[in-house]
Amino acid sequence: MIPGPFAYYRPSSVAEAVGLLVRLGDEARPLAGGHSLIPMMKLRMATPEHLVDLAGVAGLKEIRDNGATITIGATVTQAELINSELLLRRLPILRETALQVADPQIRSKGTLGGNVANGDPGNDMPALMHCLNATYLLEGPAGSRLVPARDYYQGAYFTALGQGELLTGVSIPVPPLGHGYAYEKLKRKIGDYATAAAAVVLTLVDGRVATASIALTNVAATPLFAEAAGAIVLGSTLDAATVKRAAAAAKAITDPATDGRGTAEYRREMTGVMVSRALMKAAARARIGG
Numbered sequence: 001m002i003p004g005p006f007a008y009y010r011p012s013s014v015a016e017a018v019g020l021l022v023r024l025g026d027e028a029r030p031l032a033g034g035h036s037l038i039p040m041m042k043l044r045m046a047t048p049e050h051l052v053d054l055a056g057v058a059g060l061k062e063i064r065d066n067g068a069t070i071t072i073g074a075t076v077t078q079a080e081l082i083n084s085e086l087l088l089r090r091l092p093i094l095r096e097t098a099l100q101v102a103d104p105q106i107r108s109k110g111t112l113g114g115n116v117a118n119g120d121p122g123n124d125m126p127a128l129m130h131c132l133n134a135t136y137l138l139e140g141p142a143g144s145r146l147v148p149a150r151d152y153y154q155g156a157y158f159t160a161l162g163q164g165e166l167l168t169g170v171s172i173p174v175p176p177l178g179h180g181y182a183y184e185k186l187k188r189k190i191g192d193y194a195t196a197a198a199a200v201v202l203t204l205v206d207g208r209v210a211t212a213s214i215a216l217t218n219v220a221a222t223p224l225f226a227e228a229a230g231a232i233v234l235g236s237t238l239d240a241a242t243v244k245r246a247a248a249a250a251k252a253i254t255d256p257a258t259d260g261r262g263t264a265e266y267r268r269e270m271t272g273v274m275v276s277r278a279l280m281k282a283a284a285r286a287r288i289g290g
């Protein structure tokens, strides 16, 4: 349980961090909260020769309200998401989801950037970013670029992040005031990754669904945007038959593994249950104004 040897670097700017990643090449990895990377290193499933610590990098710690969007810096921790008054008011699903990530000790160190950057299908934030249609801000040797969360994940631990690139933040369009939201996660115990989980954000007009976005965690090699399921509930009052059809559409796009969390069939079935629960909870919240 002791990691292999590595050299440690502590840059103070994004430019310096990118410069180090480029110069040190394939064997260098950014280090954020360390709560995914260090366990992998202890198990010798990752053996980077160079760790570029982002803790001292200026400008990555901010949660900024831009009006129509909120930008969250890569090294904002999950605990900081939970404690942000701004997010509680304008993007409460972030707090709801962060509270279901791991446990308080891990959340006090684990960052939003680390959670979304590395492409672990078990992580909760990537599906939430699909649901919210977030954009990732990447900075690399060729400059900055924006990648929609829905285009970022290509396979388990395989993402659009290029060599020498750093994820510096996440930009999230703010849903209208009074929107409904829910993150429903089935897990075996506190601190566990999801057996299946669903994120829902919706709006109601005169009791009918005007907009709906649904995404799924840990039921495929990547997070899934359940576009067809969201389209099914549009215009409905979320009656039982419509919710059942939406759940079935969500289940149909999953491809879960059979593992310690259950068989593929069970996890697919639980995806439907999580989608139904999240839709009903989100609608109930929208009915009382968010």
Ligand SMILES: Cc1cc2nc3c(=O)[nH]c(=O)nc-3n(C[C@H](O)[C@H](O)[C@H](O)COP(=O)(O)OP(=O)(O)OC[C@H]3O[C@@H](n4cnc5c(N)ncnc54)[C@H](O)[C@@H]3O)c2cc1C
Binding pocket: 029, 030, 031, 032, 033, 034, 035, 036, 037, 038, 039, 054, 074, 100, 101, 102, 103, 106, 109, 110, 111, 112, 113, 114, 115, 116, 117, 118, 122, 123, 124, 125, 161, 165, 166, 167, 168, 191, 192, 193, 194
């Ligand atoms: C026991 C346990 C239970 C957990 N349960 C859950 C859970 O239920 N749900 C969940 O979502 N997570 C869970 N986690 C993971 C935890 O949330 C991690 O903290 C998080 O996923 C990674 O964030 P980090 O800041 O610790 O990243 P690190 O571990 O420092 O980095 C993770 C990876 O991302 C890369 N990276 C980090 N930051 C950047 C960046 N800004 N740009 C580019 N690449 C970057 C690193 O090089 C590394 O490859 C659990 C972890 C543990 C140990």
